[in-house]
Amino acid sequence: MNFDFTDEQKSFAEQVRRFARQHLAADALRRAHDPGFPFDVAQLMAKQGLMGITLPPSDGGQGGTLMDAVLAIEQVAAVCPRSADVVQFGNFGPIRTFAEYATAAQKARWLADLLAGRMVMSLAMTEPDAGSAVTDLKTSARPDGAHYVIDGSKVFSTFSPDAQIFLVYVRYGPGLGGIGSVLVERGTPGFAIGTPSSFMSGEEWCELNFTDCRIPAENVLLGPGGFKKQMGGFNVERLGNTARSLALGRYAFHAARDYAATRQQFDRPLCEFQGLQWKFADMAIKLESAQLLLYRAATNADRGLPSAYDAAVAKAACNQAGFEVASEAVQIMGAMGFSQETLVEYCMRRTRGWMIAGGSIEILKNRIAEHVFDRRFDQRKRQSAATE
Numbered sequence: 001m002n003f004d005f006t007d008e009q010k011s012f013a014e015q016v017r018r019f020a021r022q023h024l025a026a027d028a029l030r031r032a033h034d035p036g037f038p039f040d041v042a043q044l045m046a047k048q049g050l051m052g053i054t055l056p057p058s059d060g061g062q063g064g065t066l067m068d069a070v071l072a073i074e075q076v077a078a079v080c081p082r083s084a085d086v087v088q089f090g091n092f093g094p095i096r097t098f099a100e101y102a103t104a105a106q107k108a109r110w111l112a113d114l115l116a117g118r119m120v121m122s123l124a125m126t127e128p129d130a131g132s133a134v135t136d137l138k139t140s141a142r143p144d145g146a147h148y149v150i151d152g153s154k155v156f157s158t159f160s161p162d163a164q165i166f167l168v169y170v171r172y173g174p175g176l177g178g179i180g181s182v183l184v185e186r187g188t189p190g191f192a193i194g195t196p197s198s199f200m201s202g203e204e205w206c207e208l209n210f211t212d213c214r215i216p217a218e219n220v221l222l223g224p225g226g227f228k229k230q231m232g233g234f235n236v237e238r239l240g241n242t243a244r245s246l247a248l249g250r251y252a253f254h255a256a257r258d259y260a261a262t263r264q265q266f267d268r269p270l271c272e273f274q275g276l277q278w279k280f281a282d283m284a285i286k287l288e289s290a291q292l293l294l295y296r297a298a299t300n301a302d303r304g305l306p307s308a309y310d311a312a313v314a315k316a317a318c319n320q321a322g323f324e325v326a327s328e329a330v331q332i333m334g335a336m337g338f339s340q341e342t343l344v345e346y347c348m349r350r351t352r353g354w355m356i357a358g359g360s361i362e363i364l365k366n367r368i369a370e371h372v373f374d375r376r377f378d379q380r381k382r383q384s385a386a387t388e
């Protein structure tokens with residue numbers, strides 16, 4: 001077992017750090033409070049080779065590993081937390097599932113624009129009545145000649161106010177085996193995008209409604225039976241949320257450390273009070289231990305998809321660590337931490353969301369418990385004998 005980075009990883013991380021300091025540092029505070037997708041950052045990152053890090057060069061990617069993409073999130077977030085969302089979009093988000101399963105024609109149509117930062121994709125999975133119970137989704141895809149007709153609605157999709165293309169989970173038929181996914185472009189007749197609502201994090205999402213929305217059959221990404229593959233791709237997305245949770249917790253930790261080292265009260269710097277020193281020690285333990293789980297999940301996956309168990313353990317640990325550390329950082333910095341003069345309160349709000357998004361902590365713990373007991377625990381209400 002080796003806990004050191006390779007020379008290539010060190011050099012890659014250093015390049016990303018330099019890029020972030022040069023191009024992203026100046027506007028970091030403003031960017032965090034702008035809900036729009038930062039296309040300017042995406043285009044800069046595309047030129048720097050930070051989009052499609054794990055995709056093969058034949059697809060326009062960099063041929064790197066998932067660990068490289070995690071390093072990119074860490075380095076970018078350490079300078080500009082909001083810009084880490086662009087690394088997420090370009091490497092971990094629905095683009096990864098898309099690149100894994102799209103046909104050559106689908107890739108030719110959209111991948112170059114996505115990787116160049118000219119276009120953003122949104123994942124439409126959650127429905128008003130299908131959140132954690134995602135397999136309850138009702139949005140239907142019905143074949144009609146050379147088309148599919150989509151009906152249903154989706155909520156909470158990240159980047160939906162700006163996205164040009166949506167990866168939509170649909171139901172072709174009953175049961176788990178009836179679930180798959182399609183690609184729907186903004187502007188398709190029958191596809192209505194509502195006015196944006198805000199999350200506590202400042203991110204915006206729009207309700208998506210599909211009414212007799214006809215899409216060409218070539219827009220099917222995964223047909224019936226595609227659910228397991230989709231969740232495999234979604235475990236990459238989870239790892240991006242995991243990496244951002246930890247990276248934003250670490251950003252807040254460093255800000256609080258610098259503040260405590262210089263801010264004087266009772267004629268002493270805050271860091272000389274043991275009550276605060278022990279907070280920092282606990283924060284360091286949380287960050288360091290969660291980071292090992294993140295690195296394990298990313299390293300085990302290499303260029304492939306992380307295992308569901310590794311991803312669940314890492315995400316639950318990093319979500320908790322990131323939020324708890326960011327929240328402590330706010331407390332340590334007092335009113336300054338609570339103020340929008342710094343990004344510490346932003347890190348707290350953002351890390352809170354990842355405890356819910358992409359598999360809530362409770363759902364991840366259900367998954368971990370299944371691994372512990374090596375059996376499945378059906379979350380659904382048992383049917384009574386009379387109705388069975």
Ligand SMILES: Cc1cc2nc3c(=O)[nH]c(=O)nc-3n(C[C@H](O)[C@H](O)[C@H](O)COP(=O)(O)OP(=O)(O)OC[C@H]3O[C@@H](n4cnc5c(N)ncnc54)[C@H](O)[C@@H]3O)c2cc1C
Binds near residue numbers: 126133199356379
């Ligand atoms: C910041 C953010 C970004 C998001 N981005 C996207 C996106 O891009 N695309 C998309 O499709 N969706 C997105 N979502 C939605 C997200 O996937 C759902 O919020 C999530 O799946 C939980 O569903 P829900 O909110 O309906 O909560 P519910 O499923 O109603 O759950 C409510 C509470 O009950 C708990 N709970 C539910 N079932 C169980 C159980 N069996 N055991 C124990 N506890 C349980 C949950 O953990 C939660 O605490 C996003 C959400 C957030 C907050």
